[in-house]
Amino acid sequence: MITSSAEVGTAAGVPFVVVPPENGPPESEPRPDAPVLVGWHLMDAPRSEAAFAAALPLAGLDAWRVYLGLPMMGARLPAGGMDEIMRRGYEDAVVLMHGPVNAQAADEFGAALEALRARFGFGAGPLGLFGGSAGAAVALEVATRRDDVAALVALSPLVQLRPVVAILGQLFGVDYRWSPESDAVAARMDYVARAGELGATPVRLVVGSEDDASAFLEPARDLAAAAAGPADVVVIEGMGHALADEPGLEPAPQTAHAAEADAAAVAWFRQHLGA
Template structure:
């Protein structure tokens, strides 16, 4: 956001959806996460034990990358309509993406079905998938849960499309009933696993 506008984001997406927007977003958020976590712990009365991680849409790739590619202790994770395979996200943009060696390496590094063993060894994951989400993202959700095995779970939400709020979703607004349903499922999941984390 620049001056309250998404124009800069749109410009990056048009320039190169993967290499100018999607990958830098996930990389930067993951790199900034340890310092952000330390800042939160310094400001709030929380201990330094394992955390829960949650990401929606592209933030799902950040949460999955924290699970798959970092050493940060996590007691449980969740993604909501998450970017589980970046190739599926790239395919949502118009036209055929011009992959080269560098972008192929990047998109493969953000395939979290391929990293399911690493994720499963770290923490249980709840994969929330709206039944009206993009078909490829929904297929990725099913494949990730299958690859993870127990105790990870799929929570399928009828009538939920990709967004949790009315578009563009930038201004504060009352929570929609479907978002409330997602919230309830996430709360139940994290409470269950937080109790087990002791």
């Protein structure tokens, strides 16, 4: 569950959960160089910032942990709710869902971070990014745009859009027809091809052994191989794609597999950020 010290709200229009650093005496101020870790949830469970904070608490880190809500998800569901999201997915999952969610989340990140920095007094500590599935793609997109990302953890990561669309098409019985517009989105969301834009940022990719290999494990390994900085792939035995039980909207007890993913993320941030 979410720690009692967490704060929730909205920053520059983006829903958030913020958990302060854990170490230090009670009531003490966080150290000014405490790392700031910012992450985005999945479209699968957990599919809200609060549920993601419960599934991946990153416990034990002397760091700020910030969980941001994705556009079109959670508190920002469009009129019609999940039925409307499903309608858009059936009509054109790339142009109407994956593309705009990824682009808007990356576009709004800078203003949200500055608003949170002003509200909570983040110091000059290093910036780490994390995310699950579509949220991992947002973390990767943001990292391609900034030169201050000191470490990144991508869980059940959407690393290349095309194989994910192919798997979703099989799952939902949709024969997706690519167009010049959707081709452009897929090219932008191909982080194997864009690995050079990540610079030397250390990247850890965490994938479940039961997730689809062609859509998630193989692209993750390709990205790790293409990365200029430290990179590895952690495979969690028996884990599928989700990091929480359904429905995944509200905070829930951490699953055993999510605890393993959490530990892998904690170890990476501790190694590369001194958290």
